[in-house]
Amino acid sequence: MTLTTPPSPTATAVPPNTAGVPALGVNVTGLRCRECGEPEELASSHVCSWCFGPLEVAYDEALLASRVSRERIEAGPRSLWRYGDLLPVLSDDPATRIDLGTGFTPLRPAPRLAAHLGLRELWLKDDTRNPSGSFKDRVVTIALSAARALGIETVACASTGNLAGSVSAHAAAAGMPAYVFIPHDLERGKVVGAAVYGANVVAVEGNYDDVNRLCVEVADREGWGFVNVNLRAFYAEGSKSIGYEIAEQLGWQLPDHVVAPLASGAMFTKIDKAFGELRRYGLVDDAQPTPRMSGAQATGCSPIAEAFARESLDVRPQRPDTIARSLAIGNPADGYYALQVARATGGVVGHVPDDEIVAGIQLLARTEGVFAETAGGVTVANLVRFVEQGHVDRDERVVAVISGNGYKTIEAVEAAVGVTHRTTPALDDFLQALGA
Amino acid sequence: MTLTTPPSPTATAVPPNTAGVPALGVNVTGLRCRECGEPEELASSHVCSWCFGPLEVAYDEALLASRVSRERIEAGPRSLWRYGDLLPVLSDDPATRIDLGTGFTPLRPAPRLAAHLGLRELWLKDDTRNPSGSFKDRVVTIALSAARALGIETVACASTGNLAGSVSAHAAAAGMPAYVFIPHDLERGKVVGAAVYGANVVAVEGNYDDVNRLCVEVADREGWGFVNVNLRAFYAEGSKSIGYEIAEQLGWQLPDHVVAPLASGAMFTKIDKAFGELRRYGLVDDAQPTPRMSGAQATGCSPIAEAFARESLDVRPQRPDTIARSLAIGNPADGYYALQVARATGGVVGHVPDDEIVAGIQLLARTEGVFAETAGGVTVANLVRFVEQGHVDRDERVVAVISGNGYKTIEAVEAAVGVTHRTTPALDDFLQALGA
Numbered sequence: 001m002t003l004t005t006p007p008s009p010t011a012t013a014v015p016p017n018t019a020g021v022p023a024l025g026v027n028v029t030g031l032r033c034r035e036c037g038e039p040e041e042l043a044s045s046h047v048c049s050w051c052f053g054p055l056e057v058a059y060d061e062a063l064l065a066s067r068v069s070r071e072r073i074e075a076g077p078r079s080l081w082r083y084g085d086l087l088p089v090l091s092d093d094p095a096t097r098i099d100l101g102t103g104f105t106p107l108r109p110a111p112r113l114a115a116h117l118g119l120r121e122l123w124l125k126d127d128t129r130n131p132s133g134s135f136k137d138r139v140v141t142i143a144l145s146a147a148r149a150l151g152i153e154t155v156a157c158a159s160t161g162n163l164a165g166s167v168s169a170h171a172a173a174a175g176m177p178a179y180v181f182i183p184h185d186l187e188r189g190k191v192v193g194a195a196v197y198g199a200n201v202v203a204v205e206g207n208y209d210d211v212n213r214l215c216v217e218v219a220d221r222e223g224w225g226f227v228n229v230n231l232r233a234f235y236a237e238g239s240k241s242i243g244y245e246i247a248e249q250l251g252w253q254l255p256d257h258v259v260a261p262l263a264s265g266a267m268f269t270k271i272d273k274a275f276g277e278l279r280r281y282g283l284v285d286d287a288q289p290t291p292r293m294s295g296a297q298a299t300g301c302s303p304i305a306e307a308f309a310r311e312s313l314d315v316r317p318q319r320p321d322t323i324a325r326s327l328a329i330g331n332p333a334d335g336y337y338a339l340q341v342a343r344a345t346g347g348v349v350g351h352v353p354d355d356e357i358v359a360g361i362q363l364l365a366r367t368e369g370v371f372a373e374t375a376g377g378v379t380v381a382n383l384v385r386f387v388e389q390g391h392v393d394r395d396e397r398v399v400a401v402i403s404g405n406g407y408k409t410i411e412a413v414e415a416a417v418g419v420t421h422r423t424t425p426a427l428d429d430f431l432q433a434l435g436a
Numbered sequence: 437m438t439l440t441t442p443p444s445p446t447a448t449a450v451p452p453n454t455a456g457v458p459a460l461g462v463n464v465t466g467l468r469c470r471e472c473g474e475p476e477e478l479a480s481s482h483v484c485s486w487c488f489g490p491l492e493v494a495y496d497e498a499l500l501a502s503r504v505s506r507e508r509i510e511a512g513p514r515s516l517w518r519y520g521d522l523l524p525v526l527s528d529d530p531a532t533r534i535d536l537g538t539g540f541t542p543l544r545p546a547p548r549l550a551a552h553l554g555l556r557e558l559w560l561k562d563d564t565r566n567p568s569g570s571f572k573d574r575v576v577t578i579a580l581s582a583a584r585a586l587g588i589e590t591v592a593c594a595s596t597g598n599l600a601g602s603v604s605a606h607a608a609a610a611g612m613p614a615y616v617f618i619p620h621d622l623e624r625g626k627v628v629g630a631a632v633y634g635a636n637v638v639a640v641e642g643n644y645d646d647v648n649r650l651c652v653e654v655a656d657r658e659g660w661g662f663v664n665v666n667l668r669a670f671y672a673e674g675s676k677s678i679g680y681e682i683a684e685q686l687g688w689q690l691p692d693h694v695v696a697p698l699a700s701g702a703m704f705t706k707i708d709k710a711f712g713e714l715r716r717y718g719l720v721d722d723a724q725p726t727p728r729m730s731g732a733q734a735t736g737c738s739p740i741a742e743a744f745a746r747e748s749l750d751v752r753p754q755r756p757d758t759i760a761r762s763l764a765i766g767n768p769a770d771g772y773y774a775l776q777v778a779r780a781t782g783g784v785v786g787h788v789p790d791d792e793i794v795a796g797i798q799l800l801a802r803t804e805g806v807f808a809e810t811a812g813g814v815t816v817a818n819l820v821r822f823v824e825q826g827h828v829d830r831d832e833r834v835v836a837v838i839s840g841n842g843y844k845t846i847e848a849v850e851a852a853v854g855v856t857h858r859t860t861p862a863l864d865d866f867l868q869a870l871g872a
Contacts, residue, residue, distance in 0.1 A: 078514075078542070100805055101542040101562070106514070108537060112611060126537070129565060131805065133843060173805030175548060184858070189846045195853035196842065198802035202866070203855040210861040217863045366634035369536055369567065369609030406632065407569060407843045410625045417631035419639040422620070425646040427653045430638070 032058040080241035090149035102137040107249035112367040133405035136166040142238035147225035161190040168199035239267040243274025256396035262295040265338030294347035296382035298322035302351035324374040356381040371406035468494040516677035526585035538573040543685035548803040569841035572602040578674035583661035597626040604635035679710025692832035698731040701774030730783035732818035734758035738787035760810040788817040807842035
């Protein structure tokens with residue numbers, strides 16, 4: 001034992017952290033193409049070998065129907081693994097499931113923000129409270145658990161921040177070596193927030209698209225599990241837990257309207273998928289209407305909102321330029337599916353400029369005491385517009401998804417807030433400053 | 437409704453956030469001097485009018501004995517208010533209780549850190565997961581609820597960071613105006629982390645002691661509720677919830693040994709107080725031995741450890757000089773009581789230099805995926821020494837209290853960690869960088 005040279009994770013050093021992980025059975029039959037429906041074997045692959053469409057997880061639906069119940073969920077752990085029956089489980093061995101207490105974050109009532117907006121009922125799905133401070137912990141937990149079941153020892157990702165921190169944290173707790181690939185000019189805070197966990201931090205001379213391309217090549221050659229490349233089918237399923245949690249925390253009721261941020265569009269579509277599963281498996285009353293799903297983008301990266309405004313499903317790539325870096329995906333992989341969901345459920349997709357994002361962060365902090373990163377500001381600022389424009393009805397039960405913690409992007413609000421009074425330690429000076 | 441000028445909290449604007457707050461009865465009879473035992477009326481006062489000793493809350497112990505049960509706690513909310521019967525409740529009105537989902541943070545198993553240290557069983561009380569990212573949310577929740585019950589409209593604090601953020605967040609959610617007093621040279625991140633919630637941020641030309649002196653004068657004159665001055669008796673009680681949670685989360689068992697950081701010493705003594713109450717009210721088996729309480733300080737501010745080494749209860753004030761700024765109290769108000777607790781329970785008090793604090797942060801992050809602020813590094817680094825020195829027994833069930841989130845003090849580890857590989861986007865270049 002030595003303190004001065006802390007160990008980096010190695011694949012075999014000590015057992016992973018699996019205490020409290022529930023008994024679950026294998027519930028997937030393989031992968032399946034989302035476009036042509038062709039089945040594929042369970043593996044670290046993400047593209048259909050027939051039509052090059054994206055792959056998704058194929059569940060044993062009869063098993064799920066026989067097993068899933070409110071009681072079984074409520075008896076589970078206080079993490080997203082309480083919904084383990086509905087998430088991809090690739091192995092019976094509990095050591096393949098990684099649980100850092102990710103998910104089952106608070107669904108907080110927001111009465112002061114609701115009053116400000118003139119809404120009857122507003123809730124915040126508060127993912128600022130996840131272990132590494134963002135909803136990415138949900139998808140990473142599932143992807144790394146799949147990697148372990150598939151016998152993959154080394155995990156990796158292409159990231160501009162939140163994902164790098166989340167992969168590094170979960171890999172450390174699981175004792176898996178990790179490589180996180182980032183653009184070379186990333187903010188120092190985000191580099192530190194990944195490197196502190198002992199991950200290998202690879203700075204790539206190029207932008208996020210360059211980083212991504214390199215990662216696809218490395219994945220093919222090294223056999224590493226890239227959570228958002230060759231493990232994407234499993235990874236994306238993790239976001240369904242947001243939908244399950246909203247319903248359970250509302251007392252097994254669906255909300256009327258959900259407003260969520262859009263980057264790739266995957267989280268948005270998976271929340272909608274979760275609501276469908278809750279009805280199919282009898283966890284909520286099948287007679288409840290489908291919640292309306294509305295998406296929030298930043299004007300500086302709004303390809304999905306732009307397509308929505310054109311009444312098209314055809315997303316035109318953009319070159320991102322916004323302070324909301326965690327949403328800055330100019331060519332969103334699931335944009336097409338997100339547009340379908342918004343249309344089918346009667347939702348809308350909007351966008352707001354950077355100054356409204358900052359004002360949205362402040363509005364949320366000042367009314368509810370929740371400090372969100374830029375993505376949360378995007379969600380709140382779009383919600384304000386949706387209410388003003390009549391897209392959100394004042395009598396709806398609304399849930400806003402707050403996807404990341406503001407302490408990770410302090411710089412976004414630095415120019416807007418600060419010291420309000422200056423004084424010497426003398427009481428008279430303070431009283432004068434107060435009156436001024 | 438307008439987005440461009442977010443409202444700052446006012447005392448009467450909209451109702452506070454009290455959904456889910458449980459029904460609780462008034463359970464306090466007044467205040468009482470910790471030294472001479474003299475009773476005082478329930479008020480915003482903190483010093484005995486007879487002997488100038490510190491005041492503490494006096495509970496209606498017969499009421500508590502008749503009411504407290506495991507079942508009642510387990511049926512409560514997922515916050516520290518599940519222990520509401522054991523915390524000061526000054527009013528029947530649920531609107532006086534503020535609940536942002538503070539407390540009931542995970543008690544995480546730490547098998548990889550335990551294996552590294554050679555311990556049989558180690559747990560982390562993970563207060564990085566509180567709403568504003570530190571254990572201060574616990575004491576602020578209780579202090580602001582007391583303020584509301586006492587009819588105090590404006591709340592305040594003297595702070596060097598974590599407390600300012602916590603008071604600002606809770607005051608915002610409760611719709612109470614807040615003033616946070618800070619030294620003028622505080623890091624920008626900590627200023628932003630309080631100002632974003634709409635609090636008045638008062639920068640005082642002077643050090644923390646100057647700030648504190650001004651606050652005592654302002655409290656006397658303005659009738660504001662300073663959480664760590666005239667509301668301190670209520671405030672300090674909030675830390676008891678850490679002890680209740682540890683026991684409940686261990687299945688209503690006490691641990692063998694707790695290692696916690698020491699600043700004023702109040703949190704440390706309140707955890708010990710909680711363990712005593714759990715036995716007194718039959719929540720844990722009365723035959724279980726009292727947990728050993730060991731305290732962790734930074735060498736650059738170690739007045740309690742220094743007194744412990746001298747085998748004295750007399751704390752000699754120090755001038756702090758350490759990166760662990762959240763623990764940098766040179767004249768700790770509860771140092772005497774903390775020393776008594778450490779001695780009575782068979783614990784120790786140690787200190788570690790700044791380089792070991794940084795290594796402790798890294799060790800925790802690399803083994804368990806938990807990124808702690810400097811105070812967490814102090815706790816882990818002291819734990820390493822305690823094991824090496826034989827103060828912590830390898831067969832004990834040990835709990836380490838991790839009191840704050842590392843994303844709030846990124847600068848502490850900035851020099852120690854960073855990019856590990858640099859490459860162009862070409863695969864060959866990356867493979868070369870990897871091999872190098």
